Amino acid sequence: MRPLNEAALVAASAFSEDERAAVYHAITTRRDVRNEFLPDPLPEDVVGRLLEAAHHAPSVGFMQPWNFILVRDAEKRRAVWNAFDRANREAALMFEGERRDKYRSLKLEGIMTAPLGICVTCDPTRGGSAVLGRTHNPRMDSYSTVCAIQNLWLAARAEGIGIGWVSIYHETDLKEIFGIPDHVEIVAWLCAGYVKELYEEPELAVKGWRQRLPIEELVFAEQWGERSR
Numbered sequence: 001m002r003p004l005n006e007a008a009l010v011a012a013s014a015f016s017e018d019e020r021a022a023v024y025h026a027i028t029t030r031r032d033v034r035n036e037f038l039p040d041p042l043p044e045d046v047v048g049r050l051l052e053a054a055h056h057a058p059s060v061g062f063m064q065p066w067n068f069i070l071v072r073d074a075e076k077r078r079a080v081w082n083a084f085d086r087a088n089r090e091a092a093l094m095f096e097g098e099r100r101d102k103y104r105s106l107k108l109e110g111i112m113t114a115p116l117g118i119c120v121t122c123d124p125t126r127g128g129s130a131v132l133g134r135t136h137n138p139r140m141d142s143y144s145t146v147c148a149i150q151n152l153w154l155a156a157r158a159e160g161i162g163i164g165w166v167s168i169y170h171e172t173d174l175k176e177i178f179g180i181p182d183h184v185e186i187v188a189w190l191c192a193g194y195v196k197e198l199y200e201e202p203e204l205a206v207k208g209w210r211q212r213l214p215i216e217e218l219v220f221a222e223q224w225g226e227r228s229r
């Protein structure tokens with residue numbers, strides 16, 4: 001084994017053109033999936049690769065605050081769907097008029113059709129009371145968990161697996177279903193399954209809910225509000 005203080009640097013040149021193209025292809029064609037799941041079960045080794053991808057995410061102070069509960073059991077997924085349904089009815093009432101009708105017309109989950117559910121959690125106690133880098137903003141642990149989810153999402157795209165992120169539920173409902181301790185935060189319910197087709201653009205854009213913003217409006221130079229040329 002290398003002594004701890006000996007540098008462990010390895011070569012890190014740019015990827016080949018094909019490798020780069022593959023990375024950007026995964027990024028730009030990744031979609032949130034609600035309807036297109038195939039019922040075929042996901043092989044264990046493939047699920048393992050997705051979880052390894054997630055586990056290679058950056059995390060504040062190398063905290064790795066995540067856990068993943070893999071849920072295939074249909075009864076458990078039905079309980080999650082019930083929790084979604086209750087919250088989704090409440091959510092619809094938060095929009096007015098036509099927008100409410102539009103909201104109700106959207107499908108916002110694939111909990112029962114995707115063969116695998118993954119409950120992704122964040123344990124704020126992992127790594128002790130003071131975590132390097134999280135000393136002044138405790139939310140950094142959730143941000144780290146989101147990085148893990150994005151890694152999984154992109155790896156899934158490369159594997160031909162669709163992921164749908166569901167966040168419409170009372171956290172307490174899911175905690176009860178899965179026996180999740182009080183101090184642990186639920187970050188996502190992910191629906192996972194093979195897909196044959198994906199929307200070319202975000203489904204919410206295709207269905208007229210909201211469009212992608214022009215990137216020029218979002219990039220500033222040197223100072224808040226200063227448009228970058």
Ligand SMILES: Cc1cc2nc3c(=O)[nH]c(=O)nc-3n(C[C@H](O)[C@H](O)[C@H](O)COP(=O)(O)O)c2cc1C
Nearest residue numbers: 030031032107108109165166167168201202203204
């Ligand atoms: C934090 C987070 C929570 C989300 N929650 C939901 C959800 O509850 N239901 C849903 O249909 N989509 C959900 N989405 C998916 C977004 O609607 C989707 O990412 C967005 O419309 C852009 O589409 P795309 O992911 O296909 O590019 C969520 C995405 C994120 C990042």
